Amino acid sequence: MDWAVFETWGKRISAWGRQYHETIRNRPVRAQVAPGDMLNALPASPPEQGEPLDAVFRDFEADVMPGITHWQHPCFFAYFPANATPPSMLADYLTTVIAPQCMLWQTSPAATEMETRMLDWLRQSLGLPDAYEGVIQDCASSATLAAVLTMREKALNWAGNEQGLSGQVRLRIYCSDEVHTSVDRAIWVAGIGQENLVRIPTKGSMRGMDPDALEAAIVADRAVGFLPAGVIISVGGTGTGGTDPVGAICDVAQRHGLFSHVDAAWAGAAMICPEFRTLWQGVEAADSIVFNPHKWLGMQFDCSAHFLKNPDDLVRTLAIRPEYLKTHGTDGIINYSEWSVPLGRRFRALKIWFVLRSYGLDGLRAMIRDHVRWSVALHDRLAAAPGFEIITPPVLSLFTFRFAPDGATDLDALNQRLVDAINDDGRIYLTQTRVNGALAIRFQAGQASCTEADVAMAGDVILEIAAQMERT
Structure with a gap:
């Protein structure tokens, strides 16, 4: 494809996008198709010769669109939103066009430094203390995995990555039944094991974790030789909005030396409104906090804000520095690939900048x-x-x-x-x-x-x- 054709199709797809969003109310919210419809519409083998984009786009409208559930539909009241506002779409379009790989400062200085500033803008927007620094993860599941890995390493005095978990004392992580299933998956991936994820009873209309029951479980586990490592706190859980008493749970965690991670993937966005911050009162005591701007702030998936009181613990857990990833001759820089599981990183801060400045x-x-x-x-x-x-x-x-x-x-x-x-x-x-x-x-x-x-x-x-x- 030459660049003149690219320009023509860029304009055409932009016009199609406007028409799609202006008429989206005319579509059923959930895809009205049967299993296999899309699969059967696609040829079993790839084409040997290229085709004109007119043909590709015609099949896109005929075969793909009927199988799309319209997450941007104004009557999408399922799950949680995955909002894509127009400024966010434009920012992601620019990111796609320039296609930077933002793993290191030297590979994309502007992306790295904008990420630093945008996460601080978000921190201020939520009313979090200056002590927190932030990084963009792809989703809250990745942030929770990073937090669980950090819990593991801190509890094992940084021996887990080096020695593995075989022969180590059994770790324990605590949460309620209201947490997202990504917590279970993080426990699996971190090698801690489902049996060591301890579910603490909830109480009250907010279906929050009982601090006294948490403390009793920690004491009981230590008495039989387990090693309590961390607690995962829910704010606005997916099922019913279940919310733990954040301050009281953090107090228990601090008394027992446990790392605390707050999962506010959906509800965290509402904390830009001061009157809603009672929902996570005491959050300033947490070690780690995550919320998804791509849910309720219109910043388009994927864009998850992960705040840490001590990022050095996360970097110590995840960073690997072979020679080819070193930036020589520059001190004090941040390489955000050391703050996340994937090495590769997209320029996700740009859409935060576009949305905050637009609205x-x-x-x-x-x-x-x-x-x-x-x-x-x-x-x-x-x-x-x-x-x-x-x-x-x-x-x-x-x-x-x-x-x-x-x-x-x-x-x-x-x-x-x-x-x-x-x-x-x-x-x-x-x-x-x-x-x-x-x-x-x-x-x-x-x-x-x-x-x-x-x-x-x-x-x-x-x-x-x-x-x-x-x-x-």
């Missing part, structure tokens, strides 16, 4: 406050609707509910049918979870282009389809 914190705060307010209004509406019950109250813009009409049996099956019927209808998209073993339906508002009318319409759809099910 400002006031614009982003207004969006988050609207989402919370609209979601609470829907919660109140469903709480008052006959046949519905609230299972967990709102945590920011997330709550769970269940359809439980009089005389209904097997509520799990009934609510799964309701979720399936809603998603097959296509106007909105919801997901389910389990609370105390029983199935419940999740609702969260967070898509950047969502309006108050969209959330009200979600309530109409839920009530309408539930009424249809009662009549059949």
